Amino acid sequence: NDAAREAGIIADVTVDVDPGGHRSGITPGEPALTLAQLVDRLNNLRLRGILCYDGGSQHVSGFAARRTQAIERLAPAAETFSRMQQSGLNVEIFSGGGTGTYNIDHATPGFTDIQSGSYVFMDASYLGIGGQDNDEVYGDFKPSLTILTTVLNAQYEGRATTDAGAKSCTINRPWSIVVGETGMSYTSGSDEYGTIRYENPSRVYQAGDRLELIISHCDPVVNLYDKMYAIRNNRVEAVWRIAGRGKNQ
The missing domain is CATH 3.20.20.10 (Alanine racemase)
Structure with a gap:
């Protein structure tokens, strides 16, 4: 008052x-x-x-x-x-x-x-809670926030290393989901690196390939980035600066 x-x-x-x-x-x-x-x-x-x-x-x-x-x-x-x-x-x-x-x-x-x-935005955390019409997936809203990550190392069978670790995705659970893939798990427990483990992916990944991730929890991820790219029909329509970047202090 x-x-x-x-x-x-x-x-x-x-x-x-x-x-x-x-x-x-x-x-x-x-x-x-x-x-x-x-x-x-x-x-x-x-x-x-x-x-x-x-x-x-x-x-x-x-x-x-x-x-x-x-x-x-x-x-x-x-x-x-x-x-x-x-x-x-x-x-x-x-x-x-x-x-x-x-x-x-x-x-x-x-x-x-x-x-x-x-x-x-939606995220992996919400997708896994189940909806009114689907006990497995909460599909009322479609995920719109994703991260592109690049494969850095794919020399070992059944696994690959990417450049999106805890500093890119946080370490919230469940882990991020690789878009378009089944039989593949993604973890971001390392600071700089993400780890992919898989059994029957749709393709073989090599160093330099890019993967799209549905992030674990949208709330603490957005402010980790400087820009957000708004895409419609595979075309970038706008680039938005993230006002909350670095505003924790």
């Missing part, structure tokens, strides 16, 4: 409510209601509602299990939102959810905003 007053503004505020993961947010129920009432009394703050991002439910494997957990964990926030409304507070926003639960969260009473973000 003091910072908003010094800046000469009225700052919109949503109360962050903990869905049970204890990562951030205030406890639902009375603690959240008390905080919202405090915000409502301050002259330079404007209470808008609550947010409750349940990151722990986004990658639960199996649609039924994911649905059960997401609905259960949003229920206390929904009850809190209702109490705020009943107490006369001006709460218009109930925000939460994400890419893994976008088709689940709307069933929560009062829900107004789904915080889907990763759906734009």
